Amino acid sequence: MRKSRLRRLLELYFDGETDLRQERLLRGYFAEGKEVDPEFEKYRALFTYCDLEADGACGDADEAEMQVKRCRHTVIWAVSASMTAAAAVLCGLVLLVDGTGKAAGVMEPGIEYTIDGVAVNDDALALDMLDSELSRIGTVSEAMRRNSDRVSAMLCKAGNALDDMDRKLKIK
Amino acid sequence: MSQKPTLIRLGNMNPEFASAVEGSRRRLHVLVRNIVGDDALAEDIVQDTILIGLQAVSEGNNVSCPEAWLMRVARNRALDTVRSAGFSRSVALEAAWRQDSGVNLETMVGMKDRVRQVKEVVYSLPESQRTVFILRDVLEYDMKDIAEILGMGEANVRQLLSRTRKKIREYLINNE
Numbered sequence: 001m002r003k004s005r006l007r008r009l010l011e012l013y014f015d016g017e018t019d020l021r022q023e024r025l026l027r028g029y030f031a032e033g034k035e036v037d038p039e040f041e042k043y044r045a046l047f048t049y050c051d052l053e054a055d056g057a058c059g060d061a062d063e064a065e066m067q068v069k070r071c072r073h074t075v076i077w078a079v080s081a082s083m084t085a086a087a088a089v090l091c092g093l094v095l096l097v098d099g100t101g102k103a104a105g106v107m108e109p110g111i112e113y114t115i116d117g118v119a120v121n122d123d124a125l126a127l128d129m130l131d132s133e134l135s136r137i138g139t140v141s142e143a144m145r146r147n148s149d150r151v152s153a154m155l156c157k158a159g160n161a162l163d164d165m166d167r168k169l170k171i172k
Numbered sequence: 173m174s175q176k177p178t179l180i181r182l183g184n185m186n187p188e189f190a191s192a193v194e195g196s197r198r199r200l201h202v203l204v205r206n207i208v209g210d211d212a213l214a215e216d217i218v219q220d221t222i223l224i225g226l227q228a229v230s231e232g233n234n235v236s237c238p239e240a241w242l243m244r245v246a247r248n249r250a251l252d253t254v255r256s257a258g259f260s261r262s263v264a265l266e267a268a269w270r271q272d273s274g275v276n277l278e279t280m281v282g283m284k285d286r287v288r289q290v291k292e293v294v295y296s297l298p299e300s301q302r303t304v305f306i307l308r309d310v311l312e313y314d315m316k317d318i319a320e321i322l323g324m325g326e327a328n329v330r331q332l333l334s335r336t337r338k339k340i341r342e343y344l345i346n347n348e
Contacts, residue, residue, distance in 0.1 A: 014341055016334030020312055042344045045286035049294070052287065053202065053310045 001029055003037060010043065027051060186229045192238030193222055199311045200246045206306045207250035207299060217253065221246040240320040247303060247321065254299075293343045301336040308333055 001009075009026055012018045018026070030036060030047035200221060205214035225242055228235060235241045294302055300322070307313045307321065319326045 014334065014337045016330040016337065020314060023309070023312075042348050043341070045290045046340055046344060049287045049290040050309045053206075053291075053306070054312075056198070056202065 001025070003039070006037070006040060010040070186235075189225065189229050189235060189238045192242060193225065196239045196242055197222075200242060202311060203243060203303065203306055204246050204250045206294070206302055206310075207247065208253055209295065213253070214250075217249050218246060221249055237320060240317055243307075243321040244323070251299065289347065290340065290344070293340055297336060297339065301332060301339070304329060304332045305336045305340075309337075 006026075006029065009018065009022055013023065013026060027047050027050065030040075030044045031051070036044055197218065200218045201211075201214050204217045205211060208214055208217065221242055224245055225235065225238070294305060297305070304318060304322065307318045308315075313321070315326045315329050318329045322329065324332075
């Protein structure tokens with residue numbers, strides 16, 4: 001698509017004047033993996049978000065969820081890790097939320113940030129919690145790896161023992 | 173006075189309504205999820221909405237434009253939930269990075285960072301702006317349907333949409 005045409009389409013898009021066909025053209029241009037003119041690269045995330053959200057990908061979460069209770073002008077790194085028998089899960093989130101939360105005629109409810117029920121009010125605390133969670137996961141992950149090696153060794157021994165028994169039974 | 177439970181004969185469901193339910197379930201979920209911020213809660217609200225619709229139709233109420241009706245009811249129920257006392261909105265995280273996956277965390281953060289920032293800007297918008305953006309840019313409803321769902325004129329919808337897109341653009345430009 002020519003630059004001038006794309007520029008014009010984007011103008012119309014931001015003025016709310018595009019039709020669905022033109023919007024699909026824009027999304028097609030910014031589709032993941034395609035090369036985009038540097039002038040327009042900043043808009044790629046917007047159209048990628050729309051595509052992902054439409055596919056449901058942006059809403060999917062693995063295990064961890066963070067409870068959002070109070071809205072502030074805060075940047076928070078939050079880590080929530082949950083261990084299962086199979087694997088450790090690490091989640092990271094950066095939030096920048098507008099503190100006003102008001103719209104014409106509509107009051108947005110207050111929102112607070114908590115991690116596992118503990119309110120997190122400052123960056124330093126959030127970063128400390130992130131740090132300690134990462135260390136904990138590292139330790140647990142290392143322990144799991146060692147245990148996994150031991151289990152493998154035991155299974156190997158068991159396998160050999162079964163083979164021996166099998167041979168003895170066949171001889172009889 | 174005891175009330176008998178209402179039996180909804182699914183076998184006799186109005187075919188137009190049934191088709192609207194089937195066709196719009198995922199879109200309902202996307203819209204509601206963007207209001208309440210939680211997948212499981214969104215699913216509950218969608219189910220409730222469908223049941224309300226089925227009940228309305230079985231009682232002989234005329235639902236002239238089923239999909240728009242469902243979207244409107246779902247949105248209102250989602251807003252009621254958000255405004256209820258003690259509601260805490262969950263912001264579901266994107267896919268977790270497993271420590272043993274071999275994927276470098278910084279690379280993953282780099283790739284998803286911009287998209288996540290857009291998502292967070294959208295979440296921070298007033299509900300009416302967020303809803304109009306989701307309905308148009310994510311779910312690709314036309315202006316007439318959006319106007320019907322939101323109960324406003326098409327010109328207002330365009331204005332709202334333009335304002336929303338420009339807010340996101342401003343964020344993207346200032347955070348390039």
